[in-house]
Amino acid sequence: MSGIIIGRRRRLLCASAAIAAALPVPALAQTPTLSDVRQAIVRHLIDNLGSPIISISEVSHTVRRMLPLCELTDWELGDLIARSAVYAGFALELD
Secondary structure: OOHHHHHHHHHHHHHHHHHHHHHHOOOOOOOOOHHHHHHHHHHHHHHHHOOEEEEEEEHHHHHHOOOOOOOHHHHHHHHHHHHHHHOOEEEEEEE
């Protein structure tokens, strides 16, 4: 089990570092970019490394709280969450 978590952490940290390096610090009133949204998703996944299953709706609510000006539709955000979670080795709860 710890090998799985280490593998997830490595993939998430690499993704997070790549996103963070490419991002300028956004102004408070700016609409978040797709990279900002990805970074918020990766942060949530890192915070939940101990859980093998990720709830798409829970991550979506978290991202919308972090980035209230996010203009992605629920479907687009859910798709982005699912892709990021599967890439990081999480199972999905389709709720």
